[in-house]
Amino acid sequence: MKRCLFLVVCLLLLAACSKPEEKNVEDSFPLHMEVQKFEAVNQDGEPFTFKNVKGEVWVADFLFTNCDTVCSPMTANMATLQRKLADAGVDAKLVSFSIDPDHDQPKRLKEYAKGVEADFSNWNLLTGYKQPFIESFANKSFMAAAAKLEDSNQFVHSTSFYLVNKDGVVLQKYEGASNPPYNEIINDIKTLEK
Structure with missing residues (x-):
């Protein structure tokens, strides 16, 4: 009996002294969907693939330049996010996928993004794939x-x-079209950069 009690006490002490399991910060996020590989061209007509963002934290959205509803405010909000990221000193890529690749050629995407004073150093607007693919x-x-x-x-x-x-x-x-939670996005990016 004393021997069993001794073993139980030893096990409890070992458990108390061991380091708690480190949790992966990404487990606290609600989604876990793997992005498929893609091949596209950006607003400058340059090839842009999954490899261009591999190893980077990035924010993506979907738009088309002929949109008569939500795309204009979304694009303006993405530009605001870009400026807020820069002000906070946070490094992240922005990627906008056109869902109208036949109409949205690179030159058109570039002109569209210039309307919100996009900085193309870390924001790429993509096209160059087929409609069924996107x-x-x-x-x-x-x-x-x-x-x-x-x-x-x-x-x-x-x-x-x-x-x-x-x-x-x-x-x-x-939410990307109205009142995006900019601070939350920036804080989440910072969390992933640690």
């Missing part, structure tokens, strides 16, 4: 809708900003 990519990688409306030049798409970690995993989404 619809599937948005759905599989971001669980986001991206589809052309029948008999229209408009598209249904997500209005979220998506936080992607250095391994290409989507961890969080935020």
